[in-house]
Amino acid sequence: MDLRLRGITHFYGDLEVLRDVDFGVEAGQIVCLIGPSGCGKSTLLRLLGGLERPAHGEILQLGAPPAGSLNPLTYVFQDFALLPWRTAAGNVSLVLEDHPLSRRERSEIVADVLARTKLSEFAQVLPRQLSGGMKQRVAIARALAVRPACLLMDEPLSALDSQTRELLLDDLVELWLRERFTACYVTHNLAEAVRLGHKVVVLSRRPGRIREIVEIDMPLEQRKHALAELQEQQSRLWELMREEAMAADRELADV
Amino acid sequence: MSDEALAERGAAGAAAPVARPVPFRGGGFAPRPMRLVGLVLFLVLLGLWELGSRTGWIGPLVLPAPTAVFEAFRQLVVSGQIWLHLGASLQRLLLGWFGGTLLGLLVGLAAGLFSMARAGVVPLVAALFPIPKIALLPLFIIWFGIGEESKVATILFGTFFPTVIAVYGGVDNVDRNLIRMGQSFGLSWLSIVRKIVLPGALPAILSGFRISAAIAIILLVAAEMIGAEYGIGAYILLAGNLMATDQLIAGVAILSMLGLAVSWLLGRAERYFLRWR
Amino acid sequence: MEQTAGRRWSRRAALAALTGAVALAGLAAPAHAEDKIVLGALRFTSHAPSFIAYERGYFKDEGLDVELKFFQAAQPIAVAIASGDVDFGVTALTGGFYSLADKGAVKVVGGLYAEKPGVPGMAIMASNQAWEAGLKSPADLKGHSWAMTQQGSSFHYVAGQIAAKYGFDLSDIALKPLQKVPAMIAAVKSGQVDAMAMVPHVAVPLEKAGAARIIGWVRDLGPWQVTTIFTSTGNVEKHRDLVERFLKAYEKGIADYRAAFLDPKADPAKKQAIVEIIHKYVYADKPLEAAAPSIEAGAVYMTEGAALDIADIAKQLAWFQKHGLAPESLTLDKMVDTSFVATTK
Known part of the structure; x- marks a missing residue:
């Protein structure tokens, strides 16, 4: 299943946050969305998942989601959004409980996704006992449990320290290599974008418009060992963003 | 700089700096649990009180001696009256508190979840909560009679309002991100309420229970003003009317022990239900 | 006036000590000042003699400077006398009163409202x-x-x-x-x-x-001696003269009341004057015309000369003790001083 955005314009009250945004997310691809803070990246993600309705334009699903997908458009949040009163397994189970699955099917799925995110031994642990990186792994496991057609990831690594971020980034790459999931990945971190993105959509400052869409052809598995080339890509992206970021930084926060 | 180096410089004489430990400036402002202190203070006060009574410095009219209070309490136990009083009071407390809490949960939840209910309930609660329920006693007699109903109703009304406030406050404080997460996974409204909103509001609801339970005990005396033969509140009222100050204080001590017991039970409940914190 | 003997600890005692200190400083009160006393009262017609004696200056005639202090219920008056805030009061003999009498705080010195066949009452x-x-x-x-x-x-x-x-x-x-x-x-x-x-x-x-x-x-x-006049034990023991003067004035108030309400041939003008005095204190929120019928209807029998039905008081005490509502240790002598007024048997 592909996603297609056509002429998306959005307002918060009188404030225009997105203007005429137009791009697609093809199945099996990771599309990274970058842009200066306040450019409407997260808003775009909320529109994609149907949590908000765009003022103008349309968002289309092309083709049917894969069979057995319980929640085609599934979020991974920056703050993990785990229920503190449920264990890791319980948090995964939560999103399955509204679906017509037998108790056994459910526990099989939970065990499966926890294994895939290397969390099996933490199944019965409460969130407060987990590090930030482990919490985000649980959140990713929860997202995988509903077999999404497209993951909508809102700065999933931003709340983590840099070492944990590096570890989790490797995990995400590995996961993609195994599962070939589709994702729209919002970040303000250019290194993440060039490590994960097949396509990087650069937005301008508010109101967010598309500055450029950069395709990165290098296969994901090679990128870890090609840091020099990636550095080049990253510099190019930074050149694109630099002025926007500076201008955005000087804007008054409250309009 | 290593110790040896310092020692060398010291040995070298000349301008040897005086070595002394850095002065400690931390400490304090960190309450530690000290269980015995409260008990000891209580016993010391009790001892002073008894001494004052024995020497006549505290007249029996001003305050009965602790031993007299204890004797009154012993009389209650020996005669078996205490069980009649406690039984009657506990029944009223439990019925009133459960009723008030249940209704308060429903109304508070409605106010927390639906804008319409909130617009109606919140000003109403603000208007009715501060009314002293004692002032309504004559009306309660007309409405509910002088039997158990009016006593239970007094406690029920008293516990209903604080529960409503605690519950909708708790619902308000549930992390909106968690609710958005539930919606993004397509959870049903009922599931979101049951699995996200209610457990999220539970800490506030439980601390609301502490307040409503205390209010229930406070209202016991008022509730038992109307036609009560037995009950701790009725016992205290009668003791006051007969100027039997020893019985009065014994009754008040029973109420305060009841408060301690309830607080302990709720503490256990909090530890059980909120162990995820 | 000093009347705190028998109690070691009261606000009045502290005040007295303070006053003493002031007196030492050279501000002693004049020798023949009127005795200041506080009379506890309820805004009921059954307290009417208090109002009459006060308004007609009977207390002043006895050299008493009376301050009326109003209460919501009878029991707090007894407590206030025990605490030394009030000197005299009128109350029915209730469980609380017996308890205070047993603690040696209060004493009955006269009778007031009584029920007996042939007179108005409850x-x-x-x-x-x-x-x-x-x-x-x-x-x-x-x-x-x-x-x-x-x-x-x-x-x-x-x-x-x-x-x-x-x-x-x-x-x-x-x-x-x-x-x-x-x-x-x-x-x-x-x-x-x-x-x-x-x-x-x-x-x-x-x-x-x-x-x-x-x-x-x-x-x-x-027959039932419903209410009695009482004061603190301290007053009875140390200020007999004060109690006597108080009762003398009070009896005049009772006499006026009896003349107005209990005498079928009462002069309407005299009756009206008494009603007007009572109206200052009872039903004061209503106009006189509206209050007068209630005041007259509220008339109860008051014994002449504040006489005390001591036999009935003994009967009441026994009944309260039998039902566990009065301390066993309380005796009639401890509770009543019969030397001030006539007693009926």
Whole structure:
């Protein structure tokens, strides 16, 4: 299943946050969305998942989601959004409980996704006992449990320290290599974008418009060992963003 | 700089700096649990009180001696009256508190979840909560009679309002991100309420229970003003009317022990239900 | 005036010490000043002699500078006398009073309101429902419920007297303590309690309005010394002269009251003057014309010369002790000083 955005314009009250945004997310691809803070990246993600309705334009699903997908458009949040009163397994189970699955099917799925995110031994642990990186792994496991057609990831690594971020980034790459999931990945971190993105959509400052869409052809598995080339890509992206970021930084926060 | 180096410089004489430990400036402002202190203070006060009574410095009219209070309490136990009083009071407390809490949960939840209910309930609660329920006693007699109903109703009304406030406050404080997460996974409204909103509001609801339970005990005396033969509140009222100050204080001590017991039970409940914190 | 002996700890004592210090500083009071005393009162017609003696200057004549202090209920007056805030008061003999008397704080020195056959007094009322179901006289009260303020109150005692007179046990009446008189009235009006005793100026209008039925009169149960004049034990022991002067003035107030309300050939103008005095304190929120009938209807019998029915007081004490509402250790001598007024037997 592909996603297609056509002429998306959005307002918060009188404030225009997105203007005429137009791009697609093809199945099996990771599309990274970058842009200066306040450019409407997260808003775009909320529109994609149907949590908000765009003022103008349309968002289309092309083709049917894969069979057995319980929640085609599934979020991974920056703050993990785990229920503190449920264990890791319980948090995964939560999103399955509204679906017509037998108790056994459910526990099989939970065990499966926890294994895939290397969390099996933490199944019965409460969130407060987990590090930030482990919490985000649980959140990713929860997202995988509903077999999404497209993951909508809102700065999933931003709340983590840099070492944990590096570890989790490797995990995400590995996961993609195994599962070939589709994702729209919002970040303000250019290194993440060039490590994960097949396509990087650069937005301008508010109101967010598309500055450029950069395709990165290098296969994901090679990128870890090609840091020099990636550095080049990253510099190019930074050149694109630099002025926007500076201008955005000087804007008054409250309009 | 290593110790040896310092020692060398010291040995070298000349301008040897005086070595002394850095002065400690931390400490304090960190309450530690000290269980015995409260008990000891209580016993010391009790001892002073008894001494004052024995020497006549505290007249029996001003305050009965602790031993007299204890004797009154012993009389209650020996005669078996205490069980009649406690039984009657506990029944009223439990019925009133459960009723008030249940209704308060429903109304508070409605106010927390639906804008319409909130617009109606919140000003109403603000208007009715501060009314002293004692002032309504004559009306309660007309409405509910002088039997158990009016006593239970007094406690029920008293516990209903604080529960409503605690519950909708708790619902308000549930992390909106968690609710958005539930919606993004397509959870049903009922599931979101049951699995996200209610457990999220539970800490506030439980601390609301502490307040409503205390209010229930406070209202016991008022509730038992109307036609009560037995009950701790009725016992205290009668003791006051007969100027039997020893019985009065014994009754008040029973109420305060009841408060301690309830607080302990709720503490256990909090530890059980909120162990995820 | 110093009247704190017998108590070691009271606000009055602290004040007295303070006053003493001021006196030492050279501000001593003039030698022949009037004695200042505080008289506790309720805004009821049964306290009328207090108002009459005050308004007509009978206290002043005895060299007493009286301050009236108003209370909501009788019991707090007794407590206030025990604490030294009030010097004299009028109250029914209730459980609380016995307890304070037993602690040596208060003492009865005279009688006031009494019930006896042939004089106005309290009514016994039945709710309409109970009346229709057959409660037509106090003799039928067995098995019915009885409204009262609290155990150990006069209302409780009336129930005991009814049971005694008609030969059944007090436990055959379901006693309902409701704390306040308005609550009693509400409970009988709504039929939740079957019967009660009530002062005449409330009872008669209630029956006229069809809200309840008068089924008998307390006076028919036999003589009853309902209220007494009392003061602190300290006053009795150390200031006999003060108590005597107080009672002398008070008796004049009683005499005026009796002349106006208990004499069928009373001069209407004199009666009107007394009603006007009482109206300053009772029903003051109503115009005189509206208040006068209630004040007159509230008239009760007051004994001449504050005479005390000591035999009845002994009977009451025994009854309260029997029901565990008065301390066993309390004796008549400890509670009453009969040397101030005449006693009837």
